[in-house]
Amino acid sequence: MHTRVLHQSLWALLLWPHLFAVSAPLDCRDDPASLARCPSISQEKLLDRVIHHAELIYRVSEESCSLFEEMFIPLPLRLQTNQGGYACITKSLPIPSSKSEIQQLSDKWLLHSVLLLVQSWIEPLVYLQMTLDRYDHAPDMLLNKTKWVSEKLISLEQGVVVLMKKMLDEGTMTTAYSEQGAFQYDVQLDILESIMRDYTLLTCFKKDAHKMETFLKLLKCRQTDKYNCA
Amino acid sequence: MMKNDGGVILFWLLLLFTLYARGKSYSVPGKPTLTRCRSPEKETFTCWWEPSSDGGLPTTYKLYYRKEDSDVEYECQDYRTGGKNSCFFNKNYTSIWVNYNITIVAINALGQTFSDPVDIDVYYIVEPNPPENLNVTIQNDKGWPFLRASWDPPKKADTRSGWITLIYELRIKLEEEDEWEIRDVGQQKVFNIYGLQSEGTYVVQIRCRPDHGFWSEWSADVQVKVPNYLRRNRSTWIMIIVFSAVVFLILSWLLHINSRNLKHCLLPPVPGPKIKGFDKKLHKSGKSLDAFKSLDVPDFPHHTFSKSEDLLVEFIEVYVPEEQELMLEKSNDLHDGCLKSESSVSDCDSGRGSCDSHTLLLDKSGQQTDTQDSQIDEQRLGEDLQDEKLSYAHQDMVSPDMSAGRVKTWPSVFSPLPQNRSTSADQASSLEMAKQHCLSDSLLPSEFLTSYHSLSGHGTRDHLGSNYWEFNFGNKRPNLTQPQTEARHQAHSEINIFTTGVKAEPTALKFPTPRSSDYVEVQRVNEEDSIVLRPVGSNYDKHFEIQQGEEYSRVKGVDSDNVLLLLQKEAMEEEMDMCPCEQLSGTTEAHYTKFSTSPEKPTAYTHPTPQPLEERVVNGYVDTATMFTMPPY
Numbered sequence: 001m002h003t004r005v006l007h008q009s010l011w012a013l014l015l016w017p018h019l020f021a022v023s024a025p026l027d028c029r030d031d032p033a034s035l036a037r038c039p040s041i042s043q044e045k046l047l048d049r050v051i052h053h054a055e056l057i058y059r060v061s062e063e064s065c066s067l068f069e070e071m072f073i074p075l076p077l078r079l080q081t082n083q084g085g086y087a088c089i090t091k092s093l094p095i096p097s098s099k100s101e102i103q104q105l106s107d108k109w110l111l112h113s114v115l116l117l118v119q120s121w122i123e124p125l126v127y128l129q130m131t132l133d134r135y136d137h138a139p140d141m142l143l144n145k146t147k148w149v150s151e152k153l154i155s156l157e158q159g160v161v162v163l164m165k166k167m168l169d170e171g172t173m174t175t176a177y178s179e180q181g182a183f184q185y186d187v188q189l190d191i192l193e194s195i196m197r198d199y200t201l202l203t204c205f206k207k208d209a210h211k212m213e214t215f216l217k218l219l220k221c222r223q224t225d226k227y228n229c230a
Numbered sequence: 231m232m233k234n235d236g237g238v239i240l241f242w243l244l245l246l247f248t249l250y251a252r253g254k255s256y257s258v259p260g261k262p263t264l265t266r267c268r269s270p271e272k273e274t275f276t277c278w279w280e281p282s283s284d285g286g287l288p289t290t291y292k293l294y295y296r297k298e299d300s301d302v303e304y305e306c307q308d309y310r311t312g313g314k315n316s317c318f319f320n321k322n323y324t325s326i327w328v329n330y331n332i333t334i335v336a337i338n339a340l341g342q343t344f345s346d347p348v349d350i351d352v353y354y355i356v357e358p359n360p361p362e363n364l365n366v367t368i369q370n371d372k373g374w375p376f377l378r379a380s381w382d383p384p385k386k387a388d389t390r391s392g393w394i395t396l397i398y399e400l401r402i403k404l405e406e407e408d409e410w411e412i413r414d415v416g417q418q419k420v421f422n423i424y425g426l427q428s429e430g431t432y433v434v435q436i437r438c439r440p441d442h443g444f445w446s447e448w449s450a451d452v453q454v455k456v457p458n459y460l461r462r463n464r465s466t467w468i469m470i471i472v473f474s475a476v477v478f479l480i481l482s483w484l485l486h487i488n489s490r491n492l493k494h495c496l497l498p499p500v501p502g503p504k505i506k507g508f509d510k511k512l513h514k515s516g517k518s519l520d521a522f523k524s525l526d527v528p529d530f531p532h533h534t535f536s537k538s539e540d541l542l543v544e545f546i547e548v549y550v551p552e553e554q555e556l557m558l559e560k561s562n563d564l565h566d567g568c569l570k571s572e573s574s575v576s577d578c579d580s581g582r583g584s585c586d587s588h589t590l591l592l593d594k595s596g597q598q599t600d601t602q603d604s605q606i607d608e609q610r611l612g613e614d615l616q617d618e619k620l621s622y623a624h625q626d627m628v629s630p631d632m633s634a635g636r637v638k639t640w641p642s643v644f645s646p647l648p649q650n651r652s653t654s655a656d657q658a659s660s661l662e663m664a665k666q667h668c669l670s671d672s673l674l675p676s677e678f679l680t681s682y683h684s685l686s687g688h689g690t691r692d693h694l695g696s697n698y699w700e701f702n703f704g705n706k707r708p709n710l711t712q713p714q715t716e717a718r719h720q721a722h723s724e725i726n727i728f729t730t731g732v733k734a735e736p737t738a739l740k741f742p743t744p745r746s747s748d749y750v751e752v753q754r755v756n757e758e759d760s761i762v763l764r765p766v767g768s769n770y771d772k773h774f775e776i777q778q779g780e781e782y783s784r785v786k787g788v789d790s791d792n793v794l795l796l797l798q799k800e801a802m803e804e805e806m807d808m809c810p811c812e813q814l815s816g817t818t819e820a821h822y823t824k825f826s827t828s829p830e831k832p833t834a835y836t837h838p839t840p841q842p843l844e845e846r847v848v849n850g851y852v853d854t855a856t857m858f859t860m861p862p863y
Contacts, residue, residue, distance in 0.1 A: 003235055040298045060391050159327040
């Protein structure tokens with residue numbers, strides 16, 4: 001502690017001429033040529049980036065799902081995600097699904113919902129990645145996509161957190177979200193059931209990714225035109 | 231711990247000391263600057279800095295950064311991957327959501343110097359790697375080759391998922407040139423280049439850029455050689471040359487053949503003056519008088535010029551529908567005034583000087599009153615035509631119902647009577663008649679000559695020397711139709727009315743030479759369809775009229791031979807009828823003057839032949855004035 005204080009005091013002594021240099025806020029310029037930037041990214045830009053992120057995630061997840069479907073799911077069994085007991089893991093989350101409900105949400109709750117979704121999917125996707133590796137004939141493209149999605153999801157979480165901080169002036173919301181426990185990593189299922197579970201996972205994630213994107217776009221719409229958003 | 235603290239304190243004290251000590255040449259390092267930060271794929275980024283003076287001592291550099299949302303200072307983890315004076319941020323340390331605040335510190339034994347902090351937004355510092363696998367091939371497009379360039383995006387850029395969107399730019403030049411030609415490609419990965427130089431060697435490069443970011447470096451050169459494709463063109467050129475040579479030969483041959491015409495077309499000859507009888511040589515020789523004398527036409531009535539008589543322009547347009555269309559120009563006396571008057575009056579006929587308008591007729595009257603002068607015409611024009619007496623005939627005069635065709639009457643024939651006219655009533659009516667007459671002129675066949683012998687015994691009439699007479703008959707059309715028709719169809723030119731000049735002496739009964747051109751004016755058409763003629767004299771007065779009354783004949787009619795029957799004066803007194811069916815009361819036909827309207831007989835002859843008439847007939851002109859006496863009206 002002493003050393004620390006000493007360090008800092010000495011730093012302060014040395015750096016006293018420069019103390020004022022950093023504190024001056026710079027002009028926000030969007031000029032990519034110069035290195036000096038705004039001290040912080042504007043809220044609009046942040047929202048745009050988050051939306052862009054969510055769009056990409058949705059697109060890739062859609063591609064992964066269709067890829068998986070073609071490879072592993074026989075025709076009669078397709079589009080039966082909610083059957084066989086493999087409900088979406090996020091079903092229990094307090095997230096509205098209908099349009100009217102969504103419209104009633106405030107900005108704050110929209111963001112919270114998005115964050116909730118994102119955070120709840122991080123782990124399952126990691127798990128999916130592991131299971132897909134175990135497949136015999138899983139194509140590389142599928143693996144790459146799922147990997148990409150899981151990475152981007154983490155990034156999205158960070159972005160939403162920053163956005164929340166900016167928009168709502170809230171502190172970082174820790175992931176005080178408990179696992180639903182729908183994941184049974186250890187359960188050894190037979191191949192067919194395993195495949196179906198993974199398939200269910202992918203389709204559910206696809207839907208939720210679309211939800212995230214929709215929420216964020218609605219948020220953006222409300223930023224610009226409050227009364228005309230659907 | 232204490233030892234460490236002591237060592238550190240000592241170290242810092244030394245630093246402080248050296249900071250303010252003016253050493254020999256050692257100093258703290260200069261201020262480094264962060265030159266650039268780049269992210270190749272928006273997932274990692276690297277920053278480079280530029281060190282300044284190192285103060286003579288070994289200097290180390292450190293990079294510290296802070297994320298926007300926290301005050302925690304982090305130090306760069308990777309100083310090697312980016313090369314010298316660089317710091318590499320890998321994926322775990324790169325966030326696209328926050329700005330980075332980066333500071334470089336230069337440290338040497340004497341001190342450290344901080345650079346200016348810089349804010350970095352990863353989104354805006356993306357500079358992708360150059361595109362890869364640039365491949366340029368030659369495609370043959372029907373003998374005209376073109377280049378096709380294809381490439382791949384840089385490996386690290388994730389364009390597939392849409393994470394980065396890249397646009398490309400291609401540049402090309404001939405090997406020996408210096409200037410590049412740049413082409414924008416967009417997001418596609420294939421591009422065609424046309425318009426190549428035969429047997430040229432081209433160099434192609436490609437680069438890319440994200441939406442918000444920097445251009446990448448140019449890729450490596452790709453060279454390609456264009457084959458020779460002009461061999462075929464050479465034969466084409468030969469064909470073109472041969473063809474154009476042939477065309478040129480043909481054109482020159484055509485030109486040669488038509489050289490004269492062409493010359494005439496391009497350089498039209500200047501028309502020389504063409505005056506009949508004009509001798510250029512005489513004129514050139516300076517004897518203009520002689521030259522002009524040569525212009526004399528035998529029939530030209532010079533004396534009238536000298537007297538400046540009112541030679542009315544006798545414009546009679548004769549229109550023969552079936553046979554001939556005779557256009558009557560002016561009379562032998564060409565007077566400017568007449569011409570002027572002609573031109574000044576509106577024509578019923580297209581352009582032909584006819585006494586179409588009453589103005590012309592009135593002009594004549596003006597002229598009559600003021601004879602002697604061609605300027606009379608001008609006066610006439612100016613005069614109030616309403617006042618003019620028109621010696622026309624009568625209301626019976628011409629009617630439009632007369633057959634179709636144009637009748638021209640000689641203006642003189644219709645020229646108004648002199649002012650001292652007996653009947654004023656006639657004047658008004660005459661004017662009307664004149665109008666009518668003029669109008670009907672256009673309608674009636676031109677053959678008709680209307681000449682009236684005025685029974686009023688007015689002065690001499692001026693007869694128009696012209697080729698025809700046109701006679702208009704008055705009301706009694708049915709009677710006259712026949713003879714009229716006959717007369718019409720005859721050429722009028724035959725009948726020449728001799729114009730006698732207006733005598734200076736109105737009283738003189740004598741008329742000038744047969745050559746004189748006196749005008750006869752139609753005073754009126756009386757009720758028997760007889761034309762009342764009277765001469766247009768300059769000094770026309772009643773007295774004169776009376777005295778010269780005998781000089782006028784009345785046209786009795788036109789007989790079956792298309793002969794105009796004129797009555798002698800005595801006969802006229804008795805109001806003879808004109809037409810064959812008309813008989814002047816008590817008159818005999820002895821004094822008829824017969825005017826033939828047949829083309830074959832241009833001369834008029836009297837019937838039953840007063841001899842003197844024949845004498846007067848010269849060149850088809852009949853001087854009625856001399857032959858007939860005007861019955862006093």
